[in-house]
Amino acid sequence: MSTKRPHRKSRFGCDQCRKRRVKCDEQQPRCAACTHRDEPCRFSRFPRAWRQDGTPSHSDSPPTEPQAETVCIPTSDASICAEPPTSHDMDISMLSCPGSSSSRFQELELMHYWCTRTSSSFSQENTMVFRDYVVQQALRFGFLMEALLAVTSVHLACEAKDANLAHAHVSAALQYQTKAMAGLRSTLSTLSPLNCDAVFVSSMLVMVCSIVSPLISTARIDSIKSTAEAILTLVDLVKGIRSIHHVGRAWLIEGPLRWFCGGVFDLPPISFSSPLGVLRDLNSAMSCDPVQHIFNHAIDELEQAHQSKKSVVPWLLAMKPAFLEELKKDNSVAVAIFMHWGVMLDQLDDMWWAKYAGRRLVEEMSTTLDSRGEEWRQLTAWCRTQVGLCQE
Structure with a gap:
């Protein structure tokens, strides 16, 4: 009696392949089927647990039921049911150390603020990329999630009316940024099409934090740095971003972040x-x-x-x-x-x-x-x- 050939089910295929009911090779940022058909490729299913480098923590064994989760990010203003909290609406006592159990509510607020405010502050034309695609990538790559929370905390600090609250947001941002940098360092040696987008966006978000956070006026005099001191932290970071862009450019231009490689910005007609x-x-x-x-x-x-x-x-x-x-x-x-x-x-x-x-x-x-x-x-x-x- 002939034996049945083993079949590996595509559990986390892209939305297009699942819609057409064809097997997906699950390669990101664009699977082979979508590449062949020259169609946009989007993934909304992924394993529950992922390592920092973006690979499943148990890649050889399928997850228990439910096999996959679908994460839905608001894609229009109509789907937002509440106004995001402003920095002066937040109580400083609510800010806790990132990673502690009491910070869970705080991080949910940061994610809400990212989706409703911060994500639109990089490119109006590409807000959806940051609100949808980047968040999906952040759920796969821990270092990107830390960078996302860091830059959102910096955004809140910039808008804070109270210097003590601004200091609390900056302190939280620096802790998230430190974790993001640690994850980035451990991933740079394994840069690939799978993690290139996450690495590039993370490095850009960390650069934003490095530029802005030292310039924020807080209640702590010893925390204020001069612009020259702030620039010192950027030198090595800028070198790293240049390397990532050089190595991963061919992958970036194939995905949702292609506009980063040649984006146009609307500037007023000032004569320089x-x-x-x-x-x-x-x-x-x-x-x-x-x-x-x-x-x-x-x-x-x-x-x-x-x-x-x-x-x-x-x-x-x-x-x-x-x-x-x-x-x-x-x-x-x-x-x-x-x-x-x-x-x-x-x-x-x-x-x-x-x-x-x-x-x-x-x-x-x-x-x-x-x-x-x-x-x-x-x-x-x-x-x-x-x-x-x-x-x-």
Whole structure:
């Protein structure tokens, strides 16, 4: 009697394959069937337990019933049944240490705030990607969930009216961020199409936290850092994001995050030609090669970013390591270039974190440059006017 050939059931196939009742190879971000048919591929089923690297904790044995869970994320404003709590509505006593049993309600509130507010602050056209796809990925990859909770906590801190509450949110954000970084480090050595999206988004969210959190005014004087100190934490992180983007670009452009590889941002028609011309003149007068060449490259990239409207936020990724090192040294020309980037960030009205960070960067760096001589006053006055710190 012939034996029946074993058959492996596709338990966690994509929605399209399940709808067509065909077997799915479960490869992400796009299965072979959807790739062949050139159709969008979406997964809404996955095992209950996943490791940090995104693989099932018991990949060889099927889960007990129920075999899979479907996670539904609100996809329209009509499905939201309550207004998200604002930061000043929250009681500081409700904020607990992330990971403790008492933090469960707090993290549910953070997820609600992410879905209703924070997820729309990266790209209005791609809000659904952050509200739906990124959350699904976060349920698979623990480090992405930690990064998501971290940036949402920072968002609440920025909107907090009370300095003590802002400090509590920042403290929670830093704890989530630390866990996210630990998970990222353990996953980078196994970067693959399966986890590339989660790794890339996590690194971007951690970068947002690293830019904004040190700039938030809190009740703790010792917690306030200068912009220069904040930038120190970005150097290695930016290098890591550049590596992830370089290695995973071919995978990113095949999935929902393809717009990250060439997104266009709606910027107001501000003329950068005159201030950047003054900046080039100051660079020529105050810098020597090879630093002068490095700064000219940074200025050219900044001008190109504004003209093309494609690289405003990822401008840091295009910077040479030598420029970041000069920024660490508090070089005046490097500070002035970064101040102009702050102006461009401030123009991104849809992105709370960019506008907040841009205004703070301009405020602090213009004050620093004003103290270094009259030659900087023309540039600092222009930048402060653009972000609304002074009248024209």
